[in-house]
Amino acid sequence: MTCKIFAEVVVDNTSSSTDKLFTYSIPSKYEKDAKIGRKVLVPFGRGNKLVEGMIINLINHTDVDFDRLKPIKTVLHDSIFLSENLIKLSLWIKDMYMAQYSEVIKTMMPSGTTNKVIELISLTCKEEDIYHKVKSKNGIKILEYLFKYGESDLQKIKEATGITNINPSINLLLKNSLIQIDKRISAEVNKKYEKFIYKKFSGKDRDNILGNIAPNATKQKEIIKYIQDKEVVSLKELMIDTNCSLSSVKSLEEKGYLKIEEIEVRREAITKEIHLYKKLDLTKDQQKCVDAIYNDYVENGFNKFLIHGVTGSGKTEIYLQLIEKILDMGKEAIVLVPEISLTPQTVERFAGRFKNKVAVLHSGLSYGERYDEWRKIKAGEVQIAVGARSAIFAPFDNLGLIIIDEEHETSYKSSINPKYNAIEVGEKRCEIENATLILGSATPSIESYYKAKEGEYKLLELPNRVNNKSLPKIEVIDMKTELDNGNKSMFSNELYNAIRDNLNNKKQTILFLNRRGFSTFVSCRKCGFVVKCKECDIALTYHGAQNILKCHYCGYTFKPPTVCPSCQSKYIKYFGIGTQKVEDEVKKLFPQGRIVRMDMDTTSTKGSHERIFEKMKKGSIDILIGTQMISKGLDFPNVTLVGIIAADTTLNIPDFKASERTFQLLTQVGGRAGRGEYEGRVILQTYEPDHYSILTAQYHDYISFYEKEISIRKAFDYPPFTNIVSIIVSGENEKDVFESSKQIANKIKEDIIKETNDLDLVNKIIGPMEAPIYRIKGRFRRQIIIKIKESRLSLIIKVLDRVNKESRTKNYFENIRISTDINPVSII
Numbered sequence: 001m002t003c004k005i006f007a008e009v010v011v012d013n014t015s016s017s018t019d020k021l022f023t024y025s026i027p028s029k030y031e032k033d034a035k036i037g038r039k040v041l042v043p044f045g046r047g048n049k050l051v052e053g054m055i056i057n058l059i060n061h062t063d064v065d066f067d068r069l070k071p072i073k074t075v076l077h078d079s080i081f082l083s084e085n086l087i088k089l090s091l092w093i094k095d096m097y098m099a100q101y102s103e104v105i106k107t108m109m110p111s112g113t114t115n116k117v118i119e120l121i122s123l124t125c126k127e128e129d130i131y132h133k134v135k136s137k138n139g140i141k142i143l144e145y146l147f148k149y150g151e152s153d154l155q156k157i158k159e160a161t162g163i164t165n166i167n168p169s170i171n172l173l174l175k176n177s178l179i180q181i182d183k184r185i186s187a188e189v190n191k192k193y194e195k196f197i198y199k200k201f202s203g204k205d206r207d208n209i210l211g212n213i214a215p216n217a218t219k220q221k222e223i224i225k226y227i228q229d230k231e232v233v234s235l236k237e238l239m240i241d242t243n244c245s246l247s248s249v250k251s252l253e254e255k256g257y258l259k260i261e262e263i264e265v266r267r268e269a270i271t272k273e274i275h276l277y278k279k280l281d282l283t284k285d286q287q288k289c290v291d292a293i294y295n296d297y298v299e300n301g302f303n304k305f306l307i308h309g310v311t312g313s314g315k316t317e318i319y320l321q322l323i324e325k326i327l328d329m330g331k332e333a334i335v336l337v338p339e340i341s342l343t344p345q346t347v348e349r350f351a352g353r354f355k356n357k358v359a360v361l362h363s364g365l366s367y368g369e370r371y372d373e374w375r376k377i378k379a380g381e382v383q384i385a386v387g388a389r390s391a392i393f394a395p396f397d398n399l400g401l402i403i404i405d406e407e408h409e410t411s412y413k414s415s416i417n418p419k420y421n422a423i424e425v426g427e428k429r430c431e432i433e434n435a436t437l438i439l440g441s442a443t444p445s446i447e448s449y450y451k452a453k454e455g456e457y458k459l460l461e462l463p464n465r466v467n468n469k470s471l472p473k474i475e476v477i478d479m480k481t482e483l484d485n486g487n488k489s490m491f492s493n494e495l496y497n498a499i500r501d502n503l504n505n506k507k508q509t510i511l512f513l514n515r516r517g518f519s520t521f522v523s524c525r526k527c528g529f530v531v532k533c534k535e536c537d538i539a540l541t542y543h544g545a546q547n548i549l550k551c552h553y554c555g556y557t558f559k560p561p562t563v564c565p566s567c568q569s570k571y572i573k574y575f576g577i578g579t580q581k582v583e584d585e586v587k588k589l590f591p592q593g594r595i596v597r598m599d600m601d602t603t604s605t606k607g608s609h610e611r612i613f614e615k616m617k618k619g620s621i622d623i624l625i626g627t628q629m630i631s632k633g634l635d636f637p638n639v640t641l642v643g644i645i646a647a648d649t650t651l652n653i654p655d656f657k658a659s660e661r662t663f664q665l666l667t668q669v670g671g672r673a674g675r676g677e678y679e680g681r682v683i684l685q686t687y688e689p690d691h692y693s694i695l696t697a698q699y700h701d702y703i704s705f706y707e708k709e710i711s712i713r714k715a716f717d718y719p720p721f722t723n724i725v726s727i728i729v730s731g732e733n734e735k736d737v738f739e740s741s742k743q744i745a746n747k748i749k750e751d752i753i754k755e756t757n758d759l760d761l762v763n764k765i766i767g768p769m770e771a772p773i774y775r776i777k778g779r780f781r782r783q784i785i786i787k788i789k790e791s792r793l794s795l796i797i798k799v800l801d802r803v804n805k806e807s808r809t810k811n812y813f814e815n816i817r818i819s820t821d822i823n824p825v826s827i828i
């Protein structure tokens with residue numbers, strides 16, 4: 001056996017120039033503890049400041065000069081550490097998404113757990129010494145501050161005393177042994193402790209003790225009586241119940257009758273009461289799915305499945321029963337759900353079935369709650385993690401199953417560094433850990449369905465709702481005809497009547513407003529014509545300030561028409577209404593209804609989702625108005641009507657995925673209707689009733705939609721036939737952004753030519769041009785887009801990585817940021 005004696009460490013430092021592995025020697029006392037994935041403290045930089053790092057690799061040979069090699073200072077005995085498998089995964093993510101080591105590691109860990117070394121300065125002399133032994137004014141100031149406020153860090157002392165050049169004074173005080181400096185390690189988030197009181201006497205001693213307590217110490221007597229039949233009680237509870245002070249408890253402790261102890265208490269992420277969610281008898285289709293996946297797992301381990309099951313086909317029950325089987329094998333499972341909106345209902349089902357075996361991880365939790373959930377997983381106290389995107393990193397050591405529900409959802413792609421896609425990461429993680437990946441959706445993404453068709457995923461189909469409940473009937477209303485008939489309101493006659501009838505019948509209604517994307521497109525309200533780019537088949541975006549129409553894929557611009565190019569009508573205008581406006585309108589039309597709006601504005605406070613969700617479940621909402629947030633996952637049996645106000649808004653966002661998004665949304669929203677014993681009805685309002693997204697959604701026909709869409713993707717060379725790389729160059733100075741984006745594009749082209757001489761590839765580089773959102777938070781943004789085949793992707797990553805590094809180190813322009821995204825969910 002060779003002895004590995006060096007550690008390669010990622011240090012906690014976001015500066016890109018230090019984003020590499022640093023080699024440290026391992027002192028012999030740490031040989032056993034210094035494992036891959038462990039946190040360490042290491043001296044770093046010129047001042048040898050102690051910083052936190054993580055061991056990424058152990059090696060037995062290094063080219064680093066021995067006299068430059070520093071030893072690891074400490075291996076932290078922290079409960080936060082990563083498995084070797086997760087470290088392996090982190091390296092893959094770093095390369096794949098052009099991220100920094102420290103960014104990836106941070107993403108995998110609970111926030112706020114990075115340890116910092118702080119130096120605390122404290123007094124070692126008496127007050128009278130201050131004026132005897134010190135002559136300098138600054139020295140006295142520092143000591144006075146420490147005398148008054150106790151120990152403190154340098155920064156605070158500096159701020160409080162106003163001494164700018166403080167180091168000489170501190171050093172002098174140190175030399176004269178008037179102060180000392182202690183190093184302490186601490187993180188923002190820590191275990192939560194509470195004080196508990198233990199009884200230290202037995203029943204028979206009680207009267208004796210009461211006799212010994214001074215007659216006027218009535219509180220102390222009360223405490224003794226309070227605790228006499230208990231063994232332990234929390235201090236807080238005791239103080240509330242007996243209304244006593246801490247000093248009464250302390251004096252009893254001094255007498256030896258009680259003991260105060262600090263014990264860790266867990267923060268609870270699931271706060272509401274969870275009711276048992278009974279196991280259901282599977283339908284034949286469900287059983288087939290469970291058997292296929294389970295048998296394959298037992299036989300082969302790693303594999304990838306796509307369950308395409310219509311809305312209400314009972315996918316959740318499949319997940320639950322598979323998890324049960326996997327748990328029986330001693331394995332663990334991760335379940336990803338798209339957003340917080342889904343979590344209440346999903347958590348109810350998972351925790352309702354598996355009780356305290358479930359941890360939840362999502363952004364609605366506090367740092368402390370997430371830290372505790374994370375540790376529960378790491379310690380093996382739970383076997384199932386349910387959560388949003390980042391739960392893909394749940395630190396299980398014995399993973400058997402990853403389930404990604406509603407796999408078509410865009411929230412699985414991160415838009416901040418590392419810009420990972422949880423599905424791709426899930427695939428990799430399952431491969432590394434020999435687990436099974438299950439993707440599930442009623443409307444799989446085109447990419448996933450394509451992979452299933454190509455045999456990369458095993459495809460399982462559930463074509464029917466549970467117990468053959470019918471899918472809701474979708475009625476398409478052509479809003480152009482409404483206009484012709486003189487109805488200028490946002491509701492067609494059919495939808496108005498249906499809402500009224502539903503109210504009268506005491507059934508619930510969901511009104512959905514499709515409002516993804518920021519942009520306005522131009523369309524004709526008379527004939528439905530939408531102004532599109534001839535090269536890209538993408539709706540042009542209207543830019544009010546310059547009064548132009550623009551394609552955000554190729555940069556093509558032109559003047560907006562004043563009459564419709566197709567039918568010459570003057571009703572050509574920009575689109576866009578808000579949920580607020582819909583709510584006002586509904587309230588006016590149906591003043592007797594109980595109406596609630598659910599969107600970003602009304603759900604910004606903690607628990608607001610749950611509250612609306614509970615109200616809906618109880619039936620105390622008649623009409624729920626919402627955006628994307630209400631489109632998926634919800635299962636309310638009393639919803640019999642779903643109204644879609646304007647289906648076209650996503651259809652015409654300037655994105656090649658617009659049709660796909662529209663189809664998915666319409667199908668998902670429609671799927672909320674008629675899930676109980678009553679039949680459901682969907683009314684879909686549109687200006688383009690003949691668009692294939694709408695036609696296929698109307699007949700719940702995923703396959704036809706897929707076939708049409710994949711042929712377009714192929715013809716116009718979009719994913720999955722190519723990859724799209726988007727590079728955004730941004731900065732506060734418009735001219736610098738302009739110049740640097742040009743330089744960067746040239747650099748990329750030069751580099752490609754150097755590597756391959758492939759002029760074709762160079763021609764596929766679009767831009768730089770103004771990004772669709774040209775200015776965000778005062779920063780101007782220009783964009784470069786590259787379409788690239790899978791086989792060339794690694795080349796581009798290499799080139800971009802180099803250009804990126806170079807532009808940083810050479811500092812062409814100050815404060816210019818380059819942000820690269822591979823296959824972003826949207827290029828806007």
Ligand SMILES: Nc1ncnc2c1ncn2[C@@H]1O[C@H](COP(=O)(O)OP(=O)(O)OP(=O)(O)O)[C@@H](O)[C@H]1O
Pocket residue numbers: 280281282283286309310311312313314315316317441442466632633634635671
């Ligand atoms: N085997 C079964 N027997 C009876 N009821 C079932 C069965 N399986 C599922 N259900 C019920 O059918 C309804 C729909 O199931 P579920 O919500 O899992 O569907 P889904 O496929 O996830 O739908 P969506 O894609 O729309 O979210 C639920 O109310 C569920 O309790």
Ligand SMILES: [Zn+2]
Pocket residue numbers: 524525526527528529564565566567568569
């Ligand atoms: Zn027209």
Ligand SMILES: [Zn+2]
Pocket residue numbers: 533534535536537551552553554555556
């Ligand atoms: Zn174009």
